[in-house]
Amino acid sequence: MEIKNLIQCHWLLKRTLILVLILSGCASPPDPDTGQLATRAIEVRYIENDFEATYKAATHSFAALGYTIEHSEKKTGILTGKRETKTTGRTAWAVVGLGPLGLAAASGPTEEITVLVEKLDDENRTKLRIQMIVDGRPQIDPVTVDSIWIVIQREAMLIKGLSVPDDLEKNYKMLEEANLINVVKKKKVAKKKAAKKKAAKKKPARRR
16 A cells, blocks of 8 residues: 555544544543544554564664664664654645644654564564654654654565565655655765775785
């Protein structure tokens, strides 16, 4: 499923739940469980990959999306990172996907992301919970969560040496085009690796 469709599905779910709460507000107080279900639908994902590859992919996703890792504890599966909000591209995308309320989802100078990677009974399946805090307050942002989810899926497949499906690669390219992927950092890393490889080739062989 393309990321635009994912965003639309999440927003439709949220909008439907809001309408339900409004319509039922006259008869009885809103059920807090309804909001929890909506939050869970956005934050919780399941990936068809093992814990090791998934956790490593999560760390890669932080680097790719410009987050600085603040805390990493593989034993508990907790990974936390921060970044300064980039409104260029991301805000426009949020507005297109979520309407005017997308501005609220894209606002805030500092974002803090916590990814909880959890082992399941099936070793080839892992549970992820992606939570977000903006300016010290919890926030539900489908755009950010979907971005992290796409990168984690892709990185996990690359780590395992698997081919990335066309639809997933297409969604990843969309993140690059929206300036959500830290392309500059990727280019620096690639350039550094190329320089090392070139230096190794030029190194003269030892005389016997």
